[in-house]
Amino acid sequence: MAFTFFFRDIEPLNHAVSFLMNVASGRSRIRIWDAGCAMGQEPFTLAILLAESMNPFAFRNVQIFATDWDPPLLEILKKGVYPWEELQRIPAELFQKYFQPVEIEGQFRLIDRIRRCIQPTIHDLLTYTPIRNGFSLIVCKNVLLHFQPQQRVEVIRMFHDALEPGGIFVTEHTQKMPEEASHLFEQLLTNCQVFRKIEVTT
Numbered sequence: 001m002a003f004t005f006f007f008r009d010i011e012p013l014n015h016a017v018s019f020l021m022n023v024a025s026g027r028s029r030i031r032i033w034d035a036g037c038a039m040g041q042e043p044f045t046l047a048i049l050l051a052e053s054m055n056p057f058a059f060r061n062v063q064i065f066a067t068d069w070d071p072p073l074l075e076i077l078k079k080g081v082y083p084w085e086e087l088q089r090i091p092a093e094l095f096q097k098y099f100q101p102v103e104i105e106g107q108f109r110l111i112d113r114i115r116r117c118i119q120p121t122i123h124d125l126l127t128y129t130p131i132r133n134g135f136s137l138i139v140c141k142n143v144l145l146h147f148q149p150q151q152r153v154e155v156i157r158m159f160h161d162a163l164e165p166g167g168i169f170v171t172e173h174t175q176k177m178p179e180e181a182s183h184l185f186e187q188l189l190t191n192c193q194v195f196r197k198i199e200v201t202t
């Protein structure tokens, strides 16, 4: 269930970063939630994309909350060390820039600047309680498909509550927005599941 890899399904992440640059530039803090992050490959990919899109000073304001309900997976993320076989899809120039060899042969660690912006946190999405509010971006890919339809709707409602006004939500391309939650989000692209929060008045 924790299958993942660096630079997986990169198109929606690239779009999300572009939208984020529009809404969050000049902010003193940019909060992102990667929900169901497995061993960290996805939040680290996101951090690299952001580091490439922002000046180093602005990048220091990025905080990525990387959550999963499986503690051993987060232990791998905390170390930030991965074998070379898992890093081969990363564009060569980005690999050179953001990874350093460690003492164990064939293993590489993300540089401190990237690891520093990641906040690993144990969290079960099915509690329907967000880790905090005020996120500019929430990424939850290849997780919702494991839930029952009603659980999916509740989790998406929770994401809506946890996003700031105009915040972005990204999921995988095979995951359609459930009818019951479609009034909460505007789909920004026809070919990617990238959505903007709609304010709803109760």
Ligand SMILES: C[S@@+](CC[C@H](N)C(=O)[O-])C[C@H]1O[C@@H](n2cnc3c(N)ncnc32)[C@H](O)[C@@H]1O
Pocket (backbone or CB within 6 Å): 001, 002, 003, 004, 005, 008, 035, 036, 037, 038, 039, 042, 067, 068, 069, 070, 073, 123, 124, 125, 126, 140, 141, 142, 143, 146
């Ligand atoms: C297939 S991985 C997806 C990893 C990454 N998001 C990606 O797309 O490559 C699914 C992850 O969801 C996590 N997960 C499943 N149910 C969860 C829950 N109720 N709360 C939090 N994480 C959960 C699993 O532990 C696993 O790490």
